[in-house]
Amino acid sequence: MVINFKWLIAVVFLTLYFSLHAQIDNNDKKPLSVVKKSQEAKEKKTVTAIYSLYNNGEEKKALRSVKTFLKNAKYPSNIASAVLLQAYYYNKRSILDSSIYYTNQALKFNAKITNDSLKNRLFSLEYNLMGLNYIRKGLFEVSKKWHLKGLEVSQKYKETDLYYTHLHGLAGVYNSLKDSKNALKLFKECLDYKKDEEITLGSYINIGDIYSDLKDYEKANYYYNKGKELSEKTNNQQARAVITLSLGANYQLQEKTNDAIKMYNEVVSIADKNELNQIALIARGNIGDAYIDLKKYKEAKEIFISALQKATIYGYLNDQVYFYNELKKIAVLQNDYKDAFDYLNKATKLKDSINKVQQIKEINELEIKYKTAQKEKEIRLLQFDNTTKKLKLEKQEEAIENMNLQEEISQKITENTILFFQNSSQKKLSEISLLKKDQQLKSLEIKQEKETKLLTIFGFLIVLLPIIGLLLQYYKRLKTQRLLNIQQAEISTQNINNLLKDQELKLIKASISGQDKERQRISQELHDSIGGNLAAIKLQLNHLVISSSPKIKNLTALLDETYQQVRNLSHTLIPKKFTHHKFCEVLESYFNNIGEASNITTSFTVYPKKEIDALNEEIQIEIFKIIQELLTNTIKHAKASKIDLQLNLIENILNILFEDNGIGFNPDDYKPGIGFINLENRIDKLSGSFVIDSKFKRGTIANIEIPVLSISNAIEDETAKGINVKKQLDNLTKL
Structure with missing residues (x-):
């Protein structure tokens, strides 16, 4: 049995979460008064x-x-x-709701x-913390959303370090969602960034873990060894111990028990030397398991007893329970049922005490939350004492300024010494x-003497060179003239062919523009004339005295259906929207206009923008109609204030995530209307999938995935068929 130790990998990246002071650049370049600048600097x-x-x-x-600041x-x-520091403080202590609250305040x-x-x-930093909080809460899709926002911001302002931080976080989300393919792809992309050793080291460990889960132990060992080399180079003993533990677990899973024991012993020596007590206990437990596999029960028992003693000294209760259970297992295998019963009793007593401690811990957490709320109230009540505390703060700030000046002086001294050494080297x-x-x-000088000797020897040969050159030049002129004549003939034929093709293209463009204009004229006539007449007939029928009769009701229903068909036909005849504008720009403009007209706050995110703009126009139109239908349903029924x-677009799959904060509904009791059925038909037409998640008073999330490659191939086939039919018609007209 191998202990699950992958939670330890999170320890390696604690420095990533708490290095904000190195990442935040507070240089405000806006013009301010001297007084304001000094206050802000303080x-x-x-x-x-x-x-x-x-x-x-x-x-x-x-x-x-x-809190004082x-x-x-x-x-x-x-x-x-400052508020963001509070969020990081609570994140480290796994008080995730408080961390999310303070992150929202910082936003x-x-x-x-x-x-x-x-x-x-x-x-970007706040989005990263939000992603970390939600992945620890188990809300992976929400974590993914925050990391995608962070990627967009860091790309826009070319923040390379934050881009790879979010990319690493997104890879972790895919790993948690068991999407090994995308997780591997993003972790490997993180390896291209060499400026942050923590990201590189974390990527090596995570890639090794994924390959280990996929039972590709050879690749897992390769990446673990890469991480081990980097940890030795950077003297990161904690990461080195974790990676060596992973290598031992791989060997044990491959039933290479002796190699596994060798690795575990190396982990014990590293962990004991660097006081990594938890890792040392896990390694000792794994050595005991390996001895059980080899049926060396005596050695296994000795290992577990020594590990139990250390766990008791450190106060690790769960580890003590585990070691008692392993000793019980060995006693059963040796038919020593008395010791087995004794170990079982000790394990059960420890479990009871752990449960009591857990309850006390929960009570303490609630008490801490209550105390923090009380302190915030006290802070509001004690604001009149600010004058005395301001003086203390100013003294502290002066001391900090003096320290900074001393540091600057020392830096200048070092710079002068460096310049001295540079001058001497120059x-x-x-x-x-x-x-x-x-x-x-x-x-x-030696070369010149040699050249004079050679000139005297070969001087008479130089006289012959101009004559030979003239003859060769004459021959080349004749040859090039002949080639020029041939090329001119070819160019003239090509020009004639190009002119013919240009004329054909102009005719095709003229016919297309004429068709578009005619379609627009017909759609206007259908919508304005026939649609208006149908609406007038309906109004007159509604004012009839006998409008309650079933025949009149049937007639009005038929008129409504006819009007809707005319309206739909007029809309389908309108020329395509995205011929002269980029798809994302049109969609964003439409989305913002809807928001302004309905007083709804809208948020629109695209990634990657260029690839989505380059999609086939037929796909773009279908996507636009799907989003239109979703917006219509939200405005009509959801009573939402935010969309x-x-x-x-990832791996040729277009993902549409539509979310509102409306009243919501129960999907099990919902009877779909015509709009909802049309939406499903459009998605089925595109060979896509559609999942809707909604609850009362929580809003609605629609998740649509469309495979772009298969649709584009189908459209190309249809267009190819259309071109063949056009060619056949042209041939018939010529006959």
Whole structure:
């Protein structure tokens, strides 16, 4: 039995979550007064000092400093950074609801920042934290949405480090969704980014885990070894221990037990040396399991007893239960039922104590939440004491400024020493270059002497060269003249053919434009004349005294159906929309216009934009009609105040994610109408899939996936058939 230890990989990336002070750039380039600049600079220094406290391990002190700072803070960029620190604090302690709350607060303050570059960089960091929170809550689709938003922002402002951070997060979401193909693709893309060793190391470990789950142990070992080399190079002993543990587990799954024991022993030595107690216990447990597989029960028992002692010292209760169960298993295999019963009793007692501790922990968490709420109330009541605390803060800020000045002085001293060494090295290089030039001059003199000797020997041969050159030139002229004549004849024939083709193209374009105009005229006539007449007839029928008779009702229903058919026919005759405009621009304009007209807040996200704009026009029209139908249903029935639309093209599959915050409905009791049936028919026509998720008072999410490649092939076949039919008709007309 191999212990599941993949949760340890999260420990390797803690530094990614808490390196905000290195990523946030607070250079505001907007013109401000001198007073405002000094105030903002003071606030910025305070935030930097708080982050340094947090990263040096004094997290609770940093949290208290944040709450004090927020009482008097004025500038949105500094407030957003401080609030975001609170979100990271609660994320680390797995209090995910609080982390999400503070991240949302940071997003609100972030929206007020005037510097676009800083604003969008902070947005990208906040989107990343949201993705991490929701993946830990098990809401993988929501996490995916936040990482996609982060990718869009980081691409727009060319933030390479944040782009790969979100790409790594998105790969983790795909891995959690058991989508190994996309997870592998994105993790391998992360390996191209060499500037962040944590992302590279995490990608190696995750790729190894995926191949291990797929039972491709050879590839898994390859990527684990790559990660091991990098961890040794960067002296990351924790990552090295985790990777070596993974290699041992792979060997054990392949029944190479001796190789597995060798790896586990290496993990124990690394973990004991670096005080990685949890990893050392897992490795010892795996060694015991390997000895059981080899039927070396005595050695296994010794290992488990020593591991149990260490788990007792460290206070790891779950590990103690596991080791007692393993000792019980060995006792049963040795027919020592007395010891087996004793170990079983000890394991059950520990389990009971763990349950009690768990209950106490939950009570403590609730108490902490209550205390935080109380403290926030106290902060609001104690705002009148700000004057005295401001003086303390100013003294602290002056001390920080002095420290910064000292650091700048030390940096300048080091820069001067570096310049001195550079000047000395440049002098040496110039001396070397002078020596090289002397050598080159001597070699040139020797060459000149050789050349004079050769000129005297071969001088008489040079006189013959012009005569030979003239003869060759005359021969080449004759040859080139003949080739020019042939080429001119070919060019003239090509020009004639090109003129004929241009005339054919002009005729085709003229016929197409004429058809479009005629279709538009017919659609207008159908909609304005016939549609208007039908509407007038319906109004007159409704005013008849005998309008309640069933015949009149049937007649009005028939008129409605006829009017709808005329309307649909008029709309289908209108020329295509996307001939002169890009698809995404038309869709975004339509979406925004609908939002403005109905007072609904709209959000539209496309990724990747160029590939979606390049789709076949027939597919684009169908997608546009699908989105029209979804919008119509939402405006009519949902009573929503916000609509979110996302288009994603991944692996030749177009994903349409349509979300609203309306009243929702129960899909089991819902009877689909004509609009809903038309929507399903359009999606079936495109060989797509359609999933709808809705609940009362929670809104509706529509998830549509359309395979683009198969549709485009079908359209090409249809167009090819149409071209063949046109050619046959042309031949008939010629006859």
